Amino acid sequence: MNSGYSLILATDLDGTFLGGSEGDRTEFYQYLQHHRDRVLLIFVTGRDLGLVKELYEEPVFPRPDYIIGDVGTSVTCGKTFEPLAEVQNWISDRWQNANDRVKALLKDEPGLNLQPIEPQYRVSYYYDPNAFRDSTLDKLENAGFDAILSADRFLDVMPKGVAKGPTLLKTLAALAVETDHTVVAGDTLNDLSLFDTGLKGIAVGNAEPKLVDRVQQMPHVYISQHPGASGIWDGLKYHGKTLD
Numbered sequence: 001m002n003s004g005y006s007l008i009l010a011t012d013l014d015g016t017f018l019g020g021s022e023g024d025r026t027e028f029y030q031y032l033q034h035h036r037d038r039v040l041l042i043f044v045t046g047r048d049l050g051l052v053k054e055l056y057e058e059p060v061f062p063r064p065d066y067i068i069g070d071v072g073t074s075v076t077c078g079k080t081f082e083p084l085a086e087v088q089n090w091i092s093d094r095w096q097n098a099n100d101r102v103k104a105l106l107k108d109e110p111g112l113n114l115q116p117i118e119p120q121y122r123v124s125y126y127y128d129p130n131a132f133r134d135s136t137l138d139k140l141e142n143a144g145f146d147a148i149l150s151a152d153r154f155l156d157v158m159p160k161g162v163a164k165g166p167t168l169l170k171t172l173a174a175l176a177v178e179t180d181h182t183v184v185a186g187d188t189l190n191d192l193s194l195f196d197t198g199l200k201g202i203a204v205g206n207a208e209p210k211l212v213d214r215v216q217q218m219p220h221v222y223i224s225q226h227p228g229a230s231g232i233w234d235g236l237k238y239h240g241k242t243l244d
């Protein structure tokens with residue numbers, strides 16, 4: 001693996017790398033493409049692999065080196081789409097095929113609806129903030145799972161200790177790259193674990209207020225006024241990680 005990267009950008013997609021105006025996105029994508037060989041680009045997203053692949057159809061879209069998908073429960077190479085075995089095995093060991101167990105545990109909990117997806121290493125619900133009970137979270141914790149609420153809408157039941165941030169750290173370790181040049185970026189609470197890594201961070205201008213509340217006191221996180229892709233670019237300048 002090339003260790004001479006000037007920048008390792010680990011970014012969320014929806015609202016972050018895909019956020020902001022089309023003009024700003026295009027300009028940022030072209031900038032990245034121009035310096036592509038000096039950048040290790042990692043997407044860290046709630047999307048599954050299929051929904052990331054759809055983005056490849058747009059010609060200007062920078063293709064990532066690695067895709068951490070499914071809120072941190074899958075890791076694949078951005079070119080071959082092969083799993084990064086070392087990290088994927090860690091995730092599946094932590095999960096132990098718990099999908100049916102989680103669904104049974106939560107079947108009578110109020111304010112929950114299963115999302116129409118079948119991810120392998122997590123269970124995803126929509127939740128209604130008015131009906132949802134904190135006791136549901138206690139139940140999950142007692143059963144040995146982590147839970148991530150985001151955007152006042154999504155509940156992800158996760159393998160204990162697995163989230164975007166921990167999976168990113170495992171991925172960087174597996175790739176044996178220096179982490180000094182790493183910058184993470186995100187916009188919702190499911191990105192909080194990226195900022196909890198202590199790596200340089202960017203919360204983009206459209207970040208949900210609950211995320212901003214949590215990162216406000218973190219000196220390594222820059223809160224941009226600019227939305228989406230232009231917020232990332234602004235944050236890279238702030239952190240001294242521009243490529244020219």
Ligand SMILES: [Mg+2]
Binds near residue numbers: 014187
């Ligand atoms: Mg997002």
